[in-house]
Amino acid sequence: MSKSFEDYLNTPDNSMMYDTQDIEENKPWAILSYIAVLWILPLFVNGGCSKFGRFHANQGFILFLLEIACSIACALLGWIPLVGWIIKTVLGLAVTILMVIGIVNAATGKAKELPFIGGLMHVFE
Numbered sequence: 371m372s373k374s375f376e377d378y379l380n381t382p383d384n385s386m387m388y389d390t391q392d393i394e395e396n397k398p399w400a401i402l403s404y405i406a407v408l409w410i411l412p413l414f415v416n417g418g419c420s421k422f423g424r425f426h427a428n429q430g431f432i433l434f435l436l437e438i439a440c441s442i443a444c445a446l447l448g449w450i451p452l453v454g455w456i457i458k459t460v461l462g463l464a465v466t467i468l469m470v471i472g473i474v475n476a477a478t479g480k481a482k483e484l485p486f487i488g489g490l491m492h493v494f495e
Contacts, residue, residue, distance in 0.1 A: 381483040388422045393479045396423040400476035403430035404469050406437070425481050429472055432490050437465050 385393070399412040400423055409430030412423030440461040448454040468484050475482045483489060 379485045381485060381488055384425075384481045384483075385479060388425070388481055390479075392420050392422045396420040397476060397479060399423045400426035401473050403427045404433060404472040404476065405430075407434065409434055422481060426472070426476050429484050429488060432487050433465070433468055433472060433484065436468070436487055440465055 396412065396415070399415050399420070403409040403412050403423070403426045409427050412418070412420060412427040415423060418424060444454075444458045444461060447457050450457075468487065472484055
């Protein structure tokens with residue numbers, strides 16, 4: 371069975387698995403986890419005991435790995451005149467959109483996986 375594009379965007383909301391107090395206390399750290407290497411912050415705050423913070427740190431880590439892969443791809447293919455520019459633009463836009471989705475989810479107290487790449491989190495748990 372093939373998935374449609376909407377199926378990839380509609381990821382399950384696991385927010386009910388997390389304590390509401392944990393969510394409220396760790397929202398700022400969860401938000402920061404989507405900005406480059408700051409995904410590591412929720413792991414150090416409160417001794418890394420926040421399940422909500424750890425969820426978003428894992429999502430931020432996967433996004434960070436994607437950013438590194440995109441940077442490498444852009445460095446390798448960026449020298450091609452038109453194709454390189456298109457690749458840089460598309461990859462940069464995709465990473466930015468995923469970052470915004472993650473920040474919005476964290477700010478609203480939701481524990482939703484990022485579209486397309488969020489399922490990779492289970493590899494690192």
